[in-house]
Amino acid sequence: MASVIGERIRALRERYLETQGDTADAIGVTKQLISNIERGYTQPKIDVLVKLTDHFDTTSDYILGISNDLQKKTGYTIDTDEERIFLSGYRKLRPADRRLMTDTMMRLLDGNAERRLA
Numbered sequence: 001m002a003s004v005i006g007e008r009i010r011a012l013r014e015r016y017l018e019t020q021g022d023t024a025d026a027i028g029v030t031k032q033l034i035s036n037i038e039r040g041y042t043q044p045k046i047d048v049l050v051k052l053t054d055h056f057d058t059t060s061d062y063i064l065g066i067s068n069d070l071q072k073k074t075g076y077t078i079d080t081d082e083e084r085i086f087l088s089g090y091r092k093l094r095p096a097d098r099r100l101m102t103d104t105m106m107r108l109l110d111g112n113a114e115r116r117l118a
Contacts, residue, residue: 003043005040005044005063006040009034009037009044009052009063012052012058012063016084017084022088026092027052049064058071
């Protein structure tokens with residue numbers, strides 16, 4: 001029987017359009033561990049919980065079922081499926097490709113600012 005923790009992790013994973021393998025790779029654990037947590041067979045250790053909260057940009061209180069507040073107080077929220085897909089894809093990139101994406105985004109933002117001023 002799935003626990004609150006397992007249900008929350010599965011919901012977050014699906015929200016980010018990730019497989020169990022994607023999530024496992026992103027946080028450095030096995031797919032089997034993610035599966036066992038989601039099914040309520042085991043609970044995540046503290047280090048895994050911290051990695052999950054960072055990966056899914058949420059709080060341990062949310063994953064543990066203490067709070068229903070999904071987002072960390074970071075000043076931004078992920079509102080659309082497009083934003084979740086973009087962020088999930090970005091997290092799967094190698095560091096060099098992440099820098100390329102960041103540089104591309106900055107050029108696009110600069111171009112938009114220039115067009116607004118013109």
